[in-house]
Amino acid sequence: MAAVPFERIDADAPQLVPAANAILTVDDIVKRFETPDGVLTAIDHVSLSVAPGEFVGVIGPSGCGKSTLFNVIGGLLDGYDGTVKVAGERVRGPHPAIGMIFQEESTFPWRNVLDNVAFPLEIAGMPRAERYDRARHFVKLVGLDGFERRYPAELSGGMRQRVSMARTLAAQPKILLMDEPFAALDEQTRLLLGDKVLQIQQQLKQTTLLITHNITEAVQLSDRIVVMTYRPGKVKRMVEIKLPRPRSSEIVSSEAFGRYVAQIWSDLREEASRGLDDEESRKLHEGEKQ
Amino acid sequence: MSAAAALAKNRYFPTAVGIGSFVAFIALVELLIRVGVINRFIVPMPSDIIAAFPRVIVEEHVLQRFLLTAGEALSASILVTIFGVGGGVLLYRYHLLRLATETWVAAVAAAPLVLMYPLYLVIFGRSALTIVMMGFSAGLAPIVLKTLEGLSATRRVLINVGRSFNLTPSQQFWKILFPAALPTIFVGLRLGLIFALINIVGVEFLINFGGLGQLINELAERYDLAGTYAAICFVILVSICVFILMERLERWLRPVD
Amino acid sequence: MAETGRLRLSAAAPLGLPLRPVTVLRIAIIVAVVVIWEAVSASGWLYRDVVPSLAAIGKALYVTLSDPTFYFHLGTTAYEIAIAMVIGGLSGLAVGILLGGSKFMSRAYEAYLYYLGPCPKIIFFPIMIMWFGVGPGSKVAMGAISCFFPVALNVAGGMREIDKVLIRVGKSFRANTWQMVTKIYLPAMRHPVINGVRLGLGVALIGTLLAETKLSNRGIGFLVIQAYSIFNMPQMYALLIILFVIAIGANTLIDRLGGLHDIKRS
Numbered sequence: 001m002a003a004v005p006f007e008r009i010d011a012d013a014p015q016l017v018p019a020a021n022a023i024l025t026v027d028d029i030v031k032r033f034e035t036p037d038g039v040l041t042a043i044d045h046v047s048l049s050v051a052p053g054e055f056v057g058v059i060g061p062s063g064c065g066k067s068t069l070f071n072v073i074g075g076l077l078d079g080y081d082g083t084v085k086v087a088g089e090r091v092r093g094p095h096p097a098i099g100m101i102f103q104e105e106s107t108f109p110w111r112n113v114l115d116n117v118a119f120p121l122e123i124a125g126m127p128r129a130e131r132y133d134r135a136r137h138f139v140k141l142v143g144l145d146g147f148e149r150r151y152p153a154e155l156s157g158g159m160r161q162r163v164s165m166a167r168t169l170a171a172q173p174k175i176l177l178m179d180e181p182f183a184a185l186d187e188q189t190r191l192l193l194g195d196k197v198l199q200i201q202q203q204l205k206q207t208t209l210l211i212t213h214n215i216t217e218a219v220q221l222s223d224r225i226v227v228m229t230y231r232p233g234k235v236k237r238m239v240e241i242k243l244p245r246p247r248s249s250e251i252v253s254s255e256a257f258g259r260y261v262a263q264i265w266s267d268l269r270e271e272a273s274r275g276l277d278d279e280e281s282r283k284l285h286e287g288e289k290q
Numbered sequence: 291m292s293a294a295a296a297l298a299k300n301r302y303f304p305t306a307v308g309i310g311s312f313v314a315f316i317a318l319v320e321l322l323i324r325v326g327v328i329n330r331f332i333v334p335m336p337s338d339i340i341a342a343f344p345r346v347i348v349e350e351h352v353l354q355r356f357l358l359t360a361g362e363a364l365s366a367s368i369l370v371t372i373f374g375v376g377g378g379v380l381l382y383r384y385h386l387l388r389l390a391t392e393t394w395v396a397a398v399a400a401a402p403l404v405l406m407y408p409l410y411l412v413i414f415g416r417s418a419l420t421i422v423m424m425g426f427s428a429g430l431a432p433i434v435l436k437t438l439e440g441l442s443a444t445r446r447v448l449i450n451v452g453r454s455f456n457l458t459p460s461q462q463f464w465k466i467l468f469p470a471a472l473p474t475i476f477v478g479l480r481l482g483l484i485f486a487l488i489n490i491v492g493v494e495f496l497i498n499f500g501g502l503g504q505l506i507n508e509l510a511e512r513y514d515l516a517g518t519y520a521a522i523c524f525v526i527l528v529s530i531c532v533f534i535l536m537e538r539l540e541r542w543l544r545p546v547d
Numbered sequence: 548m549a550e551t552g553r554l555r556l557s558a559a560a561p562l563g564l565p566l567r568p569v570t571v572l573r574i575a576i577i578v579a580v581v582v583i584w585e586a587v588s589a590s591g592w593l594y595r596d597v598v599p600s601l602a603a604i605g606k607a608l609y610v611t612l613s614d615p616t617f618y619f620h621l622g623t624t625a626y627e628i629a630i631a632m633v634i635g636g637l638s639g640l641a642v643g644i645l646l647g648g649s650k651f652m653s654r655a656y657e658a659y660l661y662y663l664g665p666c667p668k669i670i671f672f673p674i675m676i677m678w679f680g681v682g683p684g685s686k687v688a689m690g691a692i693s694c695f696f697p698v699a700l701n702v703a704g705g706m707r708e709i710d711k712v713l714i715r716v717g718k719s720f721r722a723n724t725w726q727m728v729t730k731i732y733l734p735a736m737r738h739p740v741i742n743g744v745r746l747g748l749g750v751a752l753i754g755t756l757l758a759e760t761k762l763s764n765r766g767i768g769f770l771v772i773q774a775y776s777i778f779n780m781p782q783m784y785a786l787l788i789i790l791f792v793i794a795i796g797a798n799t800l801i802d803r804l805g806g807l808h809d810i811k812r813s
Contacts, residue, residue: 074719075719076715076718076719093721094718094719094720094721096721098719099719100715100716100719102712102715102716103712104710104712105710105712106710106712106713106715106716108713108716108731108734108735110734110735110737111734119716119720119730120720122730123717123720123721123722123726123730124720171720304650304651304652304653304654304655305654305655305658307651307655308654308655308656308658308659311655312659332677332678386568386569386572387572389569389572390569390572390573390576391573391576397791397795397798399749400745400749400794400795400797400798401790401791401794401795402749402752402753402756402790402791402794404753404756404757405756405757405760405768405771405787405790406787408771408772408775408783409597409783412597413597480665483665484664484665487665487666487667488667488668488669488750488753489667489753490667491667491669491670492667492669492753492757495669495670495672495761496669496757496760496761503667503669503670506670506673507673510673518673518674519674521670522670522671522674525666525667525670526663526666526670529662529663529665529666529667530662530663530666532665533662533665534662
């Protein structure tokens, strides 16, 4: 993978912005919410960019605004300051070049696997034969060939997430945006599915932005990791993951892997415990109010 | 934030819009009737209807009629709660019976029992008893079904908690199964009450006997247009009060959900 | 779903009979009912003819089903109910989607539907007669307003219960409004919609039939009241039996149709 030249633009904040061949540019996003308790700043001046073919992981504690960032980039949220650009074009709503994979269970229970995967093609008006062909290709890509006529209720959690993945990939987005796609799965399934994702990403040279709270997952899959602070979310640090490619899940037992995880955890622990304290005092308040 | 935006964010704004649009609609109807676009012999002026309210209340002994209908509804409710919930518990307890009869009960719930009112008339006579029995019959099946559903849907883990504490079957039922099933049972009671009330007021209307249902029938037959509309409004008001009351009762019995 | 300890009750023939215990119980119940019925009928304990013998009812059933004018009345009622369901159902669906999809609309108007729904719609019948005449129009109107409320309320509730992520999936693929409604909202809500339609059918039946008994010269409701007025009890029972069978059948049909949309309930 060609190295992307970085420029340090701000001595204080450790923000590194790659040069202008980035395919996704997130520039100085500020997003605030109005709650009954006042104004909440979820994201506070976050910038990052992703080069074509790159796999970038965004990691942070719960409550750091990761999901907000996901929704902002994906165009499902507006009312923020700053810009999001895809291949130079400003994003103002769900963009055809961005494919989103959600954290929750999102397969349509009333459609079988093939119909689920064909959904975006159906929406775009692709003719029947063509879209089923394309859907079948992607069902095979995620390793679910043979299951085309099955319904989500007959599949395991990991298989359902693969269906969601195939569905998003079938639309052939320039950028894949994933929000903790493996959150509902057990550790071992995660690792194996991570392998699958790596394999697919390498095969398709798919530009990917992964949002997660799982350090192992982030280090396993990413070329570069953006570490976020607890709310209000800022970029704390960017870490380049210099592990060799192609990778497989065996890498998790290597020394280098362990060092990356330790480094990121030391950054994260501070933020995570701030988050935990904040959460506990909030719940205490809520209970007292009742 | 501008004043308009602040208003829009006010928590009472939607409710106010709802009430406001309703009042505006009534005013519009009044206008259209006065102008002659709507035939005043088919739709009386809202102002006339409101004026008819006091007359209807006093002359037609609305209070007595209300008490009569309410009494019928209350008797039917009590009967149907006891036998409906009891029946549901019975079916839950005796699995074989449930397997044999559940589909029959569901069938009864789907059938328009109200058409049997001539039979009830003959058996129970032209009295309040007929009306109570009609309400009872109509409300029974939905309550049995919902009670059964609620009890069966108790999460396995809660039952296991009870067993791990060595609860007797009776304790298991009263302390775990029944409270867990209450929300669904209440849904069933509301449904049963709705069907019972439809039958009670409906039969009163049809056989021209009893309380509020009969009132509407009489006023309609006398071509007292404003009075008929006023009586209908009155019945709607009563129905609303009954169900708000039921909601309060449920809220009181189950504080947090 | 049978719990573990009770599974064996569904097992075949533990009693040594060639039948399952459930079937045995059902037959026993039916036999008991028949015996009690005939006993009451023969004894004349209730006013005469209120409990006619099963043979008399059977005969009346045969006579009714072979009478061509019966089918005319059946057709009238079926037609009234069908149109009522279409009008009430579609408007209920539209209003439900509107209310369920917008918090504002829901807070403003849903309370009206919620509290007006349980109100017995028969009270509107005199108004319906004035507006739509004494013919099928007023019956259809009764059925339609009865059907409207359960559908609207169930759809509104169903809209709110749709898994939000499914809506986000649709938006992320830039589906337009029509696509969102037909490909996401409606399939995701199929259970509440089916339930609403079933309930709607139940109350539409009541509304239409009551209207027919009160003021009509055709339809099943009319036939029932006609049989009663000449005290032809076996005929009345026969009509009621036919009616209940049709109502239950329609109910089951709707259920099955709803089930066709998902092979396994998830």
